[in-house]
Amino acid sequence: MTMNLRVAHLYGDLMNTYGDIGNILTLRFYADQIGVTVTDQIISLEDDFKADDFDFAVFGGGQDFEQMVVAKDLPNKRDELIKFIEQNKPLIAVCGGYQMLGKYYVDASGRKLPGIHAMNHYTEQQHENRFIGDIEIQNEATGQKYHGFENHQGITFLGEDEHALGKVLKGYGNNGEDQTEGAVHKNTIGTYFHGPIMARNGNFSIHMMFEALQNKYPDYDFTELKTKVKPESY
Amino acid sequence: MTLRSEIATLAGRSSYWFLHNFMGGGSSLPGKITTTLDPDVLKELGKNYEVIIVSGTNGKTLTTALIVQVLKEKYDHIVTNKTGSNMVQGITSTFLEAKRPAKGKKGIAVLEVDEANVKPIVSQITPKMFVLTNIFRDQLDRYGEIYTTYQKILDGIKLAPDAVVLANGDEPIFHSKELPNPQVYYGFANQPATGDLKAAPNTDGILCPVCQHLLHYHYLVYANLGDYFCPNCGFRRPDLRFKVTDVSERTPKASKFAIDGHQYEIGVGGTYNIYNALAAYAVGREVGIQPDQIRHAFENNQRLFGRQEEINVDGKDVSIILVKNPVGTNQVIDLLGTEPDPFSFVGLLNADYADGIDTSWIWDGEFERLPKMDIQQFETGGKRYKDITFRLKVAGVKPEQHTVQPDLGKVIEDIKQMPTDKVYILATYTAMMEMRSRLMKQGYIKGGN
Numbered sequence: 112m113t114m115n116l117r118v119a120h121l122y123g124d125l126m127n128t129y130g131d132i133g134n135i136l137t138l139r140f141y142a143d144q145i146g147v148t149v150t151d152q153i154i155s156l157e158d159d160f161k162a163d164d165f166d167f168a169v170f171g172g173g174q175d176f177e178q179m180v181v182a183k184d185l186p187n188k189r190d191e192l193i194k195f196i197e198q199n200k201p202l203i204a205v206c207g208g209y210q211m212l213g214k215y216y217v218d219a220s221g222r223k224l225p226g227i228h229a230m231n232h233y234t235e236q237q238h239e240n241r242f243i244g245d246i247e248i249q250n251e252a253t254g255q256k257y258h259g260f261e262n263h264q265g266i267t268f269l270g271e272d273e274h275a276l277g278k279v280l281k282g283y284g285n286n287g288e289d290q291t292e293g294a295v296h297k298n299t300i301g302t303y304f305h306g307p308i309m310a311r312n313g314n315f316s317i318h319m320m321f322e323a324l325q326n327k328y329p330d331y332d333f334t335e336l337k338t339k340v341k342p343e344s345y
Numbered sequence: 346m347t348l349r350s351e352i353a354t355l356a357g358r359s360s361y362w363f364l365h366n367f368m369g370g371g372s373s374l375p376g377k378i379t380t381t382l383d384p385d386v387l388k389e390l391g392k393n394y395e396v397i398i399v400s401g402t403n404g405k406t407l408t409t410a411l412i413v414q415v416l417k418e419k420y421d422h423i424v425t426n427k428t429g430s431n432m433v434q435g436i437t438s439t440f441l442e443a444k445r446p447a448k449g450k451k452g453i454a455v456l457e458v459d460e461a462n463v464k465p466i467v468s469q470i471t472p473k474m475f476v477l478t479n480i481f482r483d484q485l486d487r488y489g490e491i492y493t494t495y496q497k498i499l500d501g502i503k504l505a506p507d508a509v510v511l512a513n514g515d516e517p518i519f520h521s522k523e524l525p526n527p528q529v530y531y532g533f534a535n536q537p538a539t540g541d542l543k544a545a546p547n548t549d550g551i552l553c554p555v556c557q558h559l560l561h562y563h564y565l566v567y568a569n570l571g572d573y574f575c576p577n578c579g580f581r582r583p584d585l586r587f588k589v590t591d592v593s594e595r596t597p598k599a600s601k602f603a604i605d606g607h608q609y610e611i612g613v614g615g616t617y618n619i620y621n622a623l624a625a626y627a628v629g630r631e632v633g634i635q636p637d638q639i640r641h642a643f644e645n646n647q648r649l650f651g652r653q654e655e656i657n658v659d660g661k662d663v664s665i666i667l668v669k670n671p672v673g674t675n676q677v678i679d680l681l682g683t684e685p686d687p688f689s690f691v692g693l694l695n696a697d698y699a700d701g702i703d704t705s706w707i708w709d710g711e712f713e714r715l716p717k718m719d720i721q722q723f724e725t726g727g728k729r730y731k732d733i734t735f736r737l738k739v740a741g742v743k744p745e746q747h748t749v750q751p752d753l754g755k756v757i758e759d760i761k762q763m764p765t766d767k768v769y770i771l772a773t774y775t776a777m778m779e780m781r782s783r784l785m786k787q788g789y790i791k792g793g794n
Contacts, residue, residue, distance in 0.1 A: 124546045124559070128482065128490070132547055133708030140739045153546050156559060174490035174549075180557045244702070260703045305705045310735065343738070345731030 112331070115148040116323055119160065121170040121188075121208065122181050123153035129262070131171025131205055133307030137316050138167065145336045147324065156180070160188040162195035167323045172206030172305070175219055182211055182224050189227045196229055201323045202299040205308065209294070209301030210234045210265055219264055230296045231270025237287075240264070246282025246304065248292045256280070257312045259304035267303075269294055276302055298322050313342025353383035354390065357441040376430075376437035387433070390440035391470035394424060394454040397628065400463050400498050401478030401513075403673055404621045405431065408478055409457040411625035414645060416453060418629070418638035422446070424454040431459040436466060460494050463501030471505050474631070475526075476624055477512040477519055481568065481672040482549045482706075491518060491550050502526060511627055513620065514585045515570040521554030531627040534588035535602075538563035538572050547671075547709055555580045567616055567679065568672045587627040589619060595683045597664070597769075607636040611643050615680045617673075658768075658789050659761050665770045667777050669701065671709035677771055678714050687719040688767035691756060692737065693727040693776035700773040704732045712740035721764045726750040727776045753779050757787065 118135055120127075139149040154160045173181060185192075192212075196202060210216040213226040216234035226233070247258045257277060266286035269275060275285070276293025284292035285303065293302035298319075302308055309316040317340050321333055357379030379386050399409045406429050413425045426439040436456055446452030458466055463475075477498065480491045495518050502510060506526055512519040514530030542562045544551045550569045551560050558577035565571035574581040587605060594601040597614040604626050611622050622643060629639050656663045668674045681690075696702050715723075715737070723742050725734040730751045737747060750756050753776065760768050772780060784790045 120546070124544075124548070124551065127547055127709070128549075129703070130705035130708030133705070136708065136739050174492065176490075176492050177552060180552060260705060262703060305703065307705055307708045310708060310739070311732075343735055345735050 113146070113148070114324060114328060114331075115150065116142060116166045116320070116327070117164060118149060118151040119165040119168040120151050120153045121160070121168055122155050122173070122177075122184075123169075123171070124155050125177040125181055126171040126173035126207055128172050128174055128177075129206065129305040130307050130310075131169060131208075133310040134169045134203055134205075134316075137307065137309040138320055141313070141316055141320055141340050144340050147320075154188075156184050160191050160195075162191045162198060162200070165195065166200055166327050167319075168195065168200070168202040170202065170204040170208030170212070172208060178207045178211070178218065179222075179224070181207075182226075185211060185227050189229070192227065193229050196297055196299045199298050199322075199326050201319045201326075203309065203319070204299065204301045205305065206263055206303055209303065210267065212299070212301055213267070213294075214270065216265060230273055230294060230299065230301060232267050232273060232285075232294050232301065233270065234265040234267045237264060237266050242283035242287060242303075244282055246284065246292065247280045248277030248282075248284065249280055250277045251275075253318070255312075255314050255318075257304065257308065257315055259308050259311050261303045262305060263303050267294070267301075272296060276300055298326070311345055313344045317342055347383075347389070349383045350386050350389040353379045353386045354441065356382055357386070357437065361438065361442045374438075375441050376434035376439075379441060380434055380437050385469060387437055387440070387466065387469035390437065391454070393446050394440075394452045394470075396454045396456060396470050396472040397474045397476060398456050398458050398463065398466065398472045398501075399476045399478070399624075400458045400460055400501075402460065402481045402483040402494065402670070404478040404617055404624075405457045407618065408476065408621040408624045409455055411621055411643070412455050412476070412628045415625045415629035415634060415639050415642040416455065416632070418634050418642050419632065420453050422452060424452060426456055429457065431457045432462045433465050436462075461497045463498045464504065465501075467501040467504045472508050474509045474511055474628070475502055475505075476628060477510065477516075478620070478624060479513055479516050479570065480518050480550070481670055483670040483701075495519075495521075499524075509631065511624070511631065513570070513624070514583050515566055515572070516550075517554065517560060517569060517573050517582075518550050520580075520583050528583070529586050529627065529631065530583045531587040531623050532582070532585045532589070533564075533566045533571070534585060535591050536564040536572075540564050541576075544569050544571075549672075553578060553580050566620075567676060570620075587623060587630060589623055592616075592619065597680050597684050605636070607640070609640055609643055614683060615676055617676045656784055656789050658757065658784070660766070661760060661763065661768050662766055663760060663768045663770065665772060665777055665780060667774060668710075668771045669773060671706050674707075674710040674771070678711055681718060681769060682714065684718070684767065684769075686767055687721050687765050688769055689722040689724070689760075689763040689765045690715060690720045691724045691726070691760065691768060691770040691772075692733045693753065693756070693770060693772040693780065694725070694729040694733040695727045695773050695776040695779075696729045696732075697775045699775050704729050707733060707736045710736075712736055716741040716743070721746070723747045724750055724756065724759055724763075726753060726756050727773070754783060756780070757783060 213232040217236040273296040275291035357375040361375035424443040514532035553575040556578040563572040591603040
């Protein structure tokens with residue numbers, strides 16, 4: 112049987128500051144190994160987003176100007192995004208994308224902007240300080256370790272119905288205080304790991320790919336396919 | 346000159362003389378000594394010069410060198426910071442070591458200035474012209490985003506409202522803020538302005554600064570550069586005074602093109618270098634240099650291209666090209682696409698401070714284009730060899746064509762064994778410097794720069 116995954120690159124022309132597209136390229140790389148086709152489409156300002164048209168979504172980080180413009184447009188897509196999330200479809204939201212899925216965020220110039228409240232975290236601003244550098248975390252549910260790069264001024268605090276993606280082993284994470292990094296709600300992952308979190312962490316990519324496939328093809332037994340993909344990491 | 350400036354200048358000049366003659370150095374230390382003794386010393390040093398400042402994220406060094414070459418057609422003696430020391434101390438050193446202009450005459454200085462140093466420089470020296478190349482996303486861990494980078498340059502321009510701003514008209518950000526200065530634009534007009542295109546996904550700076558709608562283009566040159574317009578509010582590219590009117594030939598080693606109908610050739614490839622030449626042409630024309638003289642100047646440009654040099658390694662024609670951000674990388678990949686012969690590809694990635702410590706940007710480079718070229722062997726190396734190796738793997742480079750070599754010393758040995766006569770090395774800054782130094786030690790590059 113031929114399987115495919117349809118990826119929405121949310122505002123991929125405006126919110127792709129840190130190599131976020133690497134997540135899509137990596138998903139395709141692993142999907143190729145098991146004969147699954149990956150198609151992707153940018154959904155930007157003037158486009159409609161329909162939850163039923165996609166099986167996977169990537170929402171990257173942006174610069175302040177673009178993020179402000181996206182924040183104004185995002186409410187138009189809110190209902191369908193929440194539907195997508197509640198259907199258990201994987202969504203990887205990085206940095207700005209992560210912040211905007213929450214209750215609110217305060218940007219670098221101190222403006223408090225509403226998020227779409229698809230998740231319950233919120234983001235404050237630290238004063239003239241950025242968290243920049245390598246980061247390593249451990250996912251407590253799976254025991255998997257992920258590593259990457261963070262560069263953010265916003266500090267995020269988790270809310271109800273979500274838990275951290277991992278415990279910080281090295282680096283700053285959500286807020287530099289509580290040792291948490293990222294937020295998970297259903298199969299939606301918010302994170303400060305720069306763009307290519309999936310590129311750098313093969314174990315995470317493969318896990319998310321099979322979550323998407325299982326969700327789309329609930330009757331298919333993926334046990335054998337799972338043995339065919341070998342995770343790469345750097 | 347105040348006594349303090351005089352003492353500071355004397356100390357700086359003496360230290361330059363000493364370092365230059367006995368230590369073989371002296372690019373920023375004399376500046377440091379002098380600015381420590383007198384923080385305002387540039388005011389004194391610069392006041393006898395007409396100054397042109399070149400800034401932007403990409404192409405500063407070559408544009409500056411080309412401008413100097415063009416101005417030589419009219420001026421005997423031009424001061425410039427050709428070693429690329431483009432911050433306050435380096436520029437102070439540049440003036441210290443320069444021959445002073447004759448009494449009663451003004452000298453001319455062409456200075457490459459780091460984006461964040463425009464304001465500190467202009468607070469002491471009032472330039473007569475700013476030349477702006479482009480603002481691309483570059484080393485986000487150091488400068489932040491394109492808007493803040495441009496703002497740093499603007500903060501300097503604001504201090505010199507009479508200076509001409511000669512800017513790349515194809516770059517939307519340069520038309521986004523009101524300025525009191527006289528403004529002149531250069532750009533590409535080699536295609537009919539009839540299309541309606543959008544920039545490729547993954548391109549920065551494509552929102553209309555007036556109404557925040559997505560910009561459209563009559564045609565694109567590369568990245569977000571081109572004949573842009575906003576279909577929503579009518580914001581559009583400003584009128585160009587100096588235009589590339591035709592591009593007739595592009596190879597990795599040369600470009601033939603016309604500016605305002607005059608034919609030119611430069612001994613280096615890459616559309617980005619045509620922009621650099623266009624900027625130099627524009628400066629030349631603004632100060633009254635004739636098109637024929639500019640052609641003569643470009644013919645003498647062979648030694649200027651230090652960042653893209655060819656080295657003979659036991660019969661192999663090896664080119665080292667600096668890469669540091671996605672737009673630059675894509676332009677170099679584009680340049681490789683103009684290579685008529687088969688070649689080998691070496692990608693060297695470091696992530697030291699001077700390279701930018703975040704390697705995420707490699708995912709925005711169009712490495713997927715490489716497997717479609719006639720590349721016989723790929724090699725990846727440098728401190729972050731794992732990152733670049735996986736990037737090429739995802740781009741579709743076949744494992745049987747791909748070798749991995751973290752040790753840069755061994756990369757040189759590997760190059761000698763490569764199956765092609767031509768080898769292109771794309772390297773980040775510190776990897777490039779290390780390769781050059783190793784090649785120099787082995788006698789493949791003659792000393793100096």
